[in-house]
Amino acid sequence: MGLRPPHFADAFGNPSGVDFFEVVAENYLGTGPVPAANLETARSLRPVALHGVSLDLLGTDPLDLDHVRRVGALAERLGSPCFSDHLCWTRLDSWRSHDLLPTPFTEEIADHAAARAEIVQGLLSVPFGIENLSSYAAFSGSTLTEWEFYRRVVDGARVWRMLDINNIFVSARNHDFDPRDYLESVDWDRVLYVHLAGHHIRPDGLRIDTHDAPVCEEVWDLYQDAWTLGGPFPTVIEWDDNLPSWARLVEEATSARRHRGSVLPGVARIASVAA
Amino acid sequence: MNALRDFQARWRSSTSAPLRFPSPGRAEVPEGDYDGRLLSEIAESRGVDASARLGAYRLQYWFRLVTLLQKDFPLVGHVLGWEDFNPLASRYLLEHPATEVLDRLGDSFPGWIRVHGTSSAAAEAARVDLAWNQAFSAPELRSPSAEDLGRLGSGEIGLRLQPAVRILSATRDWFPLRVSILQEEPVPVGLPKPLRSAWTVSRTGSTLRAEPVDPLLAAFLRDLRRRPWMDALERLAGTHPEATGSIPEWFARGLALGWWGVEGA
Numbered sequence: 102m103g104l105r106p107p108h109f110a111d112a113f114g115n116p117s118g119v120d121f122f123e124v125v126a127e128n129y130l131g132t133g134p135v136p137a138a139n140l141e142t143a144r145s146l147r148p149v150a151l152h153g154v155s156l157d158l159l160g161t162d163p164l165d166l167d168h169v170r171r172v173g174a175l176a177e178r179l180g181s182p183c184f185s186d187h188l189c190w191t192r193l194d195s196w197r198s199h200d201l202l203p204t205p206f207t208e209e210i211a212d213h214a215a216a217r218a219e220i221v222q223g224l225l226s227v228p229f230g231i232e233n234l235s236s237y238a239a240f241s242g243s244t245l246t247e248w249e250f251y252r253r254v255v256d257g258a259r260v261w262r263m264l265d266i267n268n269i270f271v272s273a274r275n276h277d278f279d280p281r282d283y284l285e286s287v288d289w290d291r292v293l294y295v296h297l298a299g300h301h302i303r304p305d306g307l308r309i310d311t312h313d314a315p316v317c318e319e320v321w322d323l324y325q326d327a328w329t330l331g332g333p334f335p336t337v338i339e340w341d342d343n344l345p346s347w348a349r350l351v352e353e354a355t356s357a358r359r360h361r362g363s364v365l366p367g368v369a370r371i372a373s374v375a376a
Numbered sequence: 377m378n379a380l381r382d383f384q385a386r387w388r389s390s391t392s393a394p395l396r397f398p399s400p401g402r403a404e405v406p407e408g409d410y411d412g413r414l415l416s417e418i419a420e421s422r423g424v425d426a427s428a429r430l431g432a433y434r435l436q437y438w439f440r441l442v443t444l445l446q447k448d449f450p451l452v453g454h455v456l457g458w459e460d461f462n463p464l465a466s467r468y469l470l471e472h473p474a475t476e477v478l479d480r481l482g483d484s485f486p487g488w489i490r491v492h493g494t495s496s497a498a499a500e501a502a503r504v505d506l507a508w509n510q511a512f513s514a515p516e517l518r519s520p521s522a523e524d525l526g527r528l529g530s531g532e533i534g535l536r537l538q539p540a541v542r543i544l545s546a547t548r549d550w551f552p553l554r555v556s557i558l559q560e561e562p563v564p565v566g567l568p569k570p571l572r573s574a575w576t577v578s579r580t581g582s583t584l585r586a587e588p589v590d591p592l593l594a595a596f597l598r599d600l601r602r603r604p605w606m607d608a609l610e611r612l613a614g615t616h617p618e619a620t621g622s623i624p625e626w627f628a629r630g631l632a633l634g635w636w637g638v639e640g641a
Contacts, residue, residue: 131479132515135582161381193384197474199440200433202387204380205417213377238429239419277421307424307432 102354103152103339109139111347116146118351123337126151126172126184144179150294150337151176152263153186156221158214158231158254159204160190166224173225183293185230185263186221188214188254205240206250215257222260230263230293231255235271235300235310247272248286255291262287265296266327267339270320271308280323289331297324297357298339313342315353321360332366386414391434394470397463403438405431441469441481448482448509450557451501451550452489455567464493479513482506497548497567504550504575507542511577511584514540517637524638528605533640537600540579541635545594547572551586580634587633592619593626597635 104112104122112119122143129136143149153172157164176184189201204210222229233251245253255262264287273280299314316324316338324336338353390410395403410430418426445465446453453461468488474481486502493499517538520528527533549571556563574594577586589597592612596619599608613620630636 131477131513133513134516135512135579138582159380161377161384190384193381193388195473195475196388196392198388198391198437199474199478200436202384202433204383210377210380213380237432238426239421240417241419242417275422275424276419303432305424305428306422307428309432309436 102350103337103341104143104149105341105344106136106139107344108347108350109142113142113146115347118354119147121148121150121182121335122146123150123152123339126153126175127155129175130168130171140179148182149179151179151181151184152232153184154201155191156186157191158186158188158217158221159202159210160192160217162192162194164217164220166220169221169224173227176225176227181227183228183230183261183263184225185232185261185293187232187234188251189234201234203234203236203238203240206243206245206247208245208253211245211250211253212257214254218254218258218260222258228261228293230261231258232263232265232296233268233272235265235268235275235308237275237307237309239276246278246282247276248283252286252288255288261293262291263294263296264292264327264334265298266324267296267298267300267316267320268310270323271300271310274306274308281326284323284327284330287327287331289334292331292334294335294337295324295327296337296339297353311342312339316356321356324357325360325364328361328364328366332361332364336361383414383417386411387433390414390430391437392473393434394466395434395438397466403435403462403466405434438466438469441474442466444478445469445482445485449485449502449505451505451554452485452498454553454557454563455495455498455501464489467492479509482509500546500548501550503544504546504554504577507544507575507577508554508584508586511540511542511579514538514579516540516579517639519634520631520636520638533638535605536637536639537597538578538635538637541597542577543574543589543594543597543601544577545572545574545591549588551575551577576633576635578633578635585633590622592616593622596626 102119102122104124124140129140140149151172172184187201190204191198191202218229218231231254269280269283273283297316297320298312299316301309301311301313303309336357338350338357340350393409396406398404407427410427415426418429420426442462442465446461456464468485472484486499486506489502490499517536520535524533528535547570548568550568553563553568571588573588574591575586576589576597577584596608596612599611
């Protein structure tokens, strides 16, 4: 479960129904003792995976190696199973977008990101996973599909995938591709875990990755397809805005179990190996 | 990667350009002010054109930052109302763009409101909001143990004011209102009751509390931020000898409220 501060008391009081927590690493790199104490409590209850939002893999500023080292130290202190961040850019010179921004998908840019990701993995003692982005703009200069681009980065850096099913769906709707083509391209042995979240549909039809709503039926369907192709894999529910109660979040996790319950994990992968 | 960097520079200028506020509470992405080359690079599909797609990022950029200021400055929002707060916050952000550490995004907001705002109450509310935020996120020195207190005169350890203790003066009792807003309780319309005083905001564990304090105590605490305990005591005895009789009470009060921290072995 993605763990957010408003849920600390309820989550710590009753963590049943949750196998591990995922927290936003940047929120725990400061010197304030209150976040650190909460993180210690979380760790005492469940494993804590670290998820980042500012690595800037597609950026052109130098990598912030001090940031990576601090994340690595936090991961070691917590005994985290892994660290993940996004395939995006977030800054330019002194400007910080505080958003996850896309680029065109080209071989040159993929190789640039892979080289940066390889450096990151080299500084960490835990597996580093790259999350696929949801995006609202695609570029005429792209020479690769998004899934070819993603795979080239992960393979080039010899790192892992942190696969966001909702992001695949949002981008597929925004850019008119079949999300199942994306899933077919995934090397499931390299998936650390998957994300599920809700999103918003604007009046003009553009889908925005808001994490402020329940997972929609179409994403649940895609999740079942992913499970068929590559399961079993751990699953994290992300919910960041319009936060419901902790109990409602646990219901969403239960719903994930229910949706995959009727589907044999990895049957497509097994079938392909058998063939 | 020069081409990628050029692309990113075009993106930055397009998506961080300010929004328009045609009426209170209504933010709009102005039409026609995007980089033409960037627009031509964005593919159109499903009937959503390049401007609308860039506009989604631009709205997100401003929404995220303004929302963060809303969260950090709830008293200012209460004083001004969000319809006036949002354009004001956007103007501030144009002059103080987001930095690496979002926790510090509003550090200059109180001073900026004092100069550019129209409400002295909002400026004071901003100082209170900032003190509250800083008290929450400040690092913590070790609290003195009974053994530490017995060694205070030895020079082996130094008593310091905890970084979380914030000292400010205010003309109103803002703090119950802030707690009510944070706890999403119904809050009264209007400003809190007048109560001119010096105040401390301090933290015990994860709990924050605000206390009105004697102005002399506030001055002493400010001095403790700059110099060791014994030096501050000497200065107080020199400038306000009548206050030295209050020291034992102040010390005990500080112990109860977690004001003191220890540096040294």
